[in-house]
Amino acid sequence: MSKCLLVVFILLCSGLLSAQTTSDSLRQAGRLDAGEDPAQFITRMEFFSELQQFKSGTSTFYINQTTLRSIIKIGKRFTTRLDLPFVYNTHPSPANTDRTGLGDISFRLLGFKFMERPRSAFTASVEISLNTAENRFLGTGKNVLLPVVSYSTLMKDKRHLLAFLFQEAITLGGDDDRQDLAFSKLQILLLRFWSRKFWTVLAPETYLDHKKGGLSMNLEMRFTFAPKRRINIWAQGGVGIFGDFVARYQWGTEAGCRYFLFKDSSAQKKTGT
DSSP, X not given: XXXXXXXXXXXXXXXXXXXXXXXXXXXXXXXXXXXXXXXXXXXXXEEEEEEEEEEETTEEEEEEEEEEEEEEEETTTEEEEEEEEEXXXXXXXXTTOOSEEEXXXXXXXXXXXXXXXXXXXXXXXXXXXXXXXXXXXXXXXXXXXXXXXXXXXXXXXXXXXXXEEEEEEEEEEEOTTSOOOEEEEEEEEEEEESSSSEEEEEEEEEEEETTTOOEEEEEEEEEEEEEETTEEEEEEEXXXXXXXXXXXXXXXXXXXXXXXXXXXXXXXXXXXX
8 A cells, every 4th residue: 555655646746746837717807716616727735634523323423534635737728636535433343443544545537627718617527536445434445436517607796706516426346345326416616705815615515315315415614715825724614404415414624725836927917916
């Protein structure tokens, strides 16, 4: 496993050194970099930690996942992404079973911006989550294909951005003793820019479980601050609204930061920064 992580790290570094950035729809409209916008294909690093409470029968347990994420822009319309998650799970487990370790590594194999206008864009990507968790309490036990499409638009007042993300999950094998995953996810993002350095994000996410049937929903609220043009820091709270899908939690919190690796001088000229 350590050799695989070393190879991934080398590829990640080489990709970051060769990536280039150009201005995109949100920045052309005179706003700061906001990594929440799915149309922003900008090379960056992110580090975030989320804690969620779940209920199973009469017992309550917690999952803490800390993720190192890299997003690499390739040319004007393509992007890739790599997530390295480390998980701590308090769910009761057999003796001598680790409750902390590497989770399921996920890749965005290819993201493509197939339509872009000054204030809106359509994107599509193909992602895969791999069964790399160190034990059954740290991952799904499955390899999952995740095609995603998104649309985002900046409102005329330049203070609100609305985005829609639709995702499908298709199991591609893994542990035969674990249940396959098959679901649809619709997430809506409403960004409100309060200033050039502070914005909020309201993000309801709805799941349709194709195995057991039924809808589930989480509602999240994020507060983001940009102390420097290349830096975002955020705090988030979430609550499960209804449903019993595996991703529906009781409540959750998250804190993180992102760093944009390349400076766009053309965007600075347009925004006057």
